[in-house]
Amino acid sequence: GQQVMQIPQYQHVQEGEDFTTYCNSSTTLSNIQWYKQRPGGHPVFLIQLVKSGEVKKQKRLTFQFGEAKKNSSLHITATQTTDVGTYFCAGVPGNQFYFGTGTSLTVIP
Amino acid sequence: GAGVSQSPSNKVTEKGKDVELRCDPISGHTALYWYRQSLGQGLEFLIYFQGNSAPDKSGLPSDRFSAERTGGSVSTLTIQRTQQEDSAVYLCASSLDGPAPLHFGNGTRLTVT
Numbered sequence: 001g002q003q004v005m006q007i008p009q010y011q012h013v014q015e016g017e018d019f020t021t022y023c024n025s026s027t028t029l030s031n032i033q034w035y036k037q038r039p040g041g042h043p044v045f046l047i048q049l050v051k052s053g054e055v056k057k058q059k060r061l062t063f064q065f066g067e068a069k070k071n072s073s074l075h076i077t078a079t080q081t082t083d084v085g086t087y088f089c090a091g092v093p094g095n096q097f098y099f100g101t102g103t104s105l106t107v108i109p
Numbered sequence: 110g111a112g113v114s115q116s117p118s119n120k121v122t123e124k125g126k127d128v129e130l131r132c133d134p135i136s137g138h139t140a141l142y143w144y145r146q147s148l149g150q151g152l153e154f155l156i157y158f159q160g161n162s163a164p165d166k167s168g169l170p171s172d173r174f175s176a177e178r179t180g181g182s183v184s185t186l187t188i189q190r191t192q193q194e195d196s197a198v199y200l201c202a203s204s205l206d207g208p209a210p211l212h213f214g215n216g217t218r219l220t221v222t
Contacts, residue, residue: 031208033210033211035211041215042200042213042214042216043152043200043211043213045210045211045212048210088151088152090211092208094208095140095157095207095208096157096165096207097142097154097208097211099144099151099152099154101150101151102152104149
């Protein structure tokens, strides 16, 4: 069945360091979406990638979609304490969302 | 405009009792999803409604779980004969259509004692 794997599960960084989380799907996706969940909160949509090889930036966040549309990454440059939370990717092969297990980011001031 | 609304925000129930969780999606959103999230864990898909189509129930963990969506809007998730392992946060999300970005509600935290 459809699987979306995400690594690492946890990441602790010093404030100012970079952070990357990776997402891999067992099948080709029509699009991939990224969500952020702050501690105690609900997931909030960040971005959607649709095209093969697509790269999108949101300030210090860079999102990439692989050429084969089976993997994706989220990179944060110079982390800040406001980046704390769990980042989920969601693979969308059709109308269904397959969420990765999430990467919990801790930023040490 | 209002976001996705879920009620109650917290529910404590005794093992064996039935519970109903409600979700009011964003007006105009045709797709509605239910997920379950245990403490520190990922999102477990439960059920998906799209317009008037038959729901995708493939994620429901047992026949104690059921959901309905009336008039293409409000949805109710019912858990019968609750068990302690049902304790989790139940999240509802809606979107304009199937693959569009999801808007989540604040969730219902269910505790089964």
